[in-house]
Amino acid sequence: MSNALHTAQLMNLTARKDLPMVAGLAVKFAVVVTQWDTRRKTRRALKDLEPHLLHDIGLDRLSAQAEAAKPFWQD
Template sequence: MFIAIQPQQVAALARQSHLPIMAGLALRFAVIVTTWDQRRRTRKHLRNLPLHLLDDIGLDYPAALAEMSKPFWRA
């Protein structure tokens, strides 16, 4: 069974000062990759939402289109 760790949890671990340098670097890398993956998945789901659901989440089509067109590494 796979248990997902949320990006916030990984970031909290990465801020621990008692970690060895390599462990801290690995955790920071994990935070970046996890954040990028979350953005990619969110934008992919946004692309598939019907217009009436965009209204439900408070986005108009131009704002959703602007968000969908961003690359995963851009916030």
Template sequence: MTNVTEHPTHLAYLTNRPALPMVAEAAIGFAVLVTKWSVRKRTRRQLSRLDAHQLRDIGLQREDAMREGTLPFWRP
């Protein structure tokens, strides 16, 4: 059985890296947030453009797609 505290080799850097300066951590957090917002905006726009057949394929009704498509990018 693998010890829970062991990490795969490819994750060792992330778990053992020195702490970043507070400004760098804030900049990374901001970049992650802006990226999430961008992805939400793009995927919601694309969702609202799907036709009825495509919506059926993913199990959504037109009303659900339109409601999701009109949400602002900052709302999860």
């Protein structure tokens, strides 16, 4: 399963109103940590992409380096 699927499932849980307060906070924490992990992994992969692959996704080297340099907690 991909992280995107996990994130989607966790986001559905955060929308539930019937969860106990502690469970709701734990789910929200899990969503944030999952988002951070996904950003870290994708930014690490982005900095190693070949120029022709960057072109395929509509980025130049400078833009990819700027995105890869962001900390995981920054959107």
